[in-house]
Amino acid sequence: MKLRWQIFWHLFFWAIAVSFLIFIAHDDSKISANDILVLFVLYPIINIGLFYLNYLVFIPRFLDKKKYSIYAIAIVSSLIIFGLGKYGLAVVFKEYILMRTKGHIVGFLSYFLSTIFTSLIFLFLSTALKFTADWFLNERIQRDLENQRLSAELAFLKSQINPHFLFNSLNSIYSLAYQRSETTPEAILKLSEIMRYMLYECNDNKVDLAKELQYLHNYIDLQKIRFSNKAYIDYKVDGAIASQQIVPLLLIAFIENAFKHGVANDPLTPIRLLIDVDAENLHFYIQNKKHTNNRDPAGGIGLNNVKRRLDLLYPHKYNLDIRDEADTYTVELSLVL
Incomplete structure (x- = not known):
């Protein structure tokens, strides 16, 4: 698949997913427009960024090259950095995110662990997509190589036909010529x-x-x-x-x-x-x-x-x-x- 079509389908998928979440949230009268902006726009952008960081950088550079320890360090570091970033965003918009009923505010550890869980979901999805895409690509390459091999073998088999036929036919004509x-x-x-x-x-x-x-x-x-x-x-x-x-x-x-x-x-x-x-x-x-x-x-x-x-x-x-x-x-x- 060409790059522009890959980009198109990725954008199309995320647009549909985010729009679906906003549509569901919009039906809840308790959720304000600011809630929708923070929860269903800013946070998805962060999660999608983590998705593509793993998909485009970590897997090709580390996991595909069997640098497992570096990949693990990169994943753990990203989880911590993105988790802290989400918490910082939550502090800025705490009335929409951290504030719960009866004035209760969610603590750092509880919120941080919940963001880690969400981040792991996006990391899993990006890894699954990458391996699935690579599998289909490898299958297509193998099919192309097999088709090329079969085409070469068929060309060789066909090349044997003409000399074989010509050899037999010339023998026949030689017999006629010999007999005048x-x-x-x-x-x-x-x-x-x-x-x-x-x-x-x-x-x-x-x-x-x-x-x-x-x-x-x-x-x-x-x-x-x-x-x-x-x-x-x-x-x-x-x-x-x-x-x-x-x-x-x-x-x-x-x-x-x-x-x-x-x-x-x-x-x-x-x-x-x-x-x-x-x-x-x-x-x-x-x-x-x-x-x-x-x-x-x-x-x-x-x-x-x-x-x-x-x-x-x-x-x-x-x-x-x-x-x-x-x-x-x-x-x-x-x-x-």
Whole structure:
């Protein structure tokens, strides 16, 4: 909170408190205007002064720096000085303060102890306010630091996606070029469209789901080119996707994994990919037949990356089920958009 707003709220609180006391006292016919001036104006100014002496000086300079003995001396000295000051003011206006019924005058010790009690209340309130304000400030700082840490981690995770994807895609295009395939230029063009999306349209925290699905479609087309249009994939999207958004580059790792570790050129066991979208949820399903001679574990950097991003960006809003069975590898992701 900015300083001017802090000052405003402090002034507002004290004005309301003093006005409330004056309003209550004004209803008592036995209390004169002079009583109100002394009891509800001059004395509150003294008590409020003690409040801020502790709040702005003693706590920051002594208590926060663990100078407990100096703080205790400062508090005791202030209680004595302010108590004597209040008694001096009471002597000046003794007919309003010290004088009681039947001409009885309150003694020094009795009055001094009562002022000490009042001063302790204001010291307690200022200490409680200071520690409460510091606690909220520290909590905000911790949240900011945690958000910065998470932002840095997300930036690092996202920075891994492009090199990882590019590495796999270049391997595919290299295979086409090595085979002198006529589809190599088309593959390079498709890759350029994919990279344009990744570099220029994925900078926001979320992107339109329709654009993300188009990006996945382009990747699938690139893989079909790699397999000379002999890659078989049963790909279906259901539901209204026009108004939905999703964290970018979140689903690609599962599809990459299916093409890299699965059998894509068997028309009897195509890669099955289903994306179902409703008003609030996305259900992603992909299954592929596993290579019998593939000894590399499925996943690696890509899946570990996406799991961590799901934890950070969709906490308690997703369910990821990965089934690595003897012949098939299946991924199901349910996500609250």
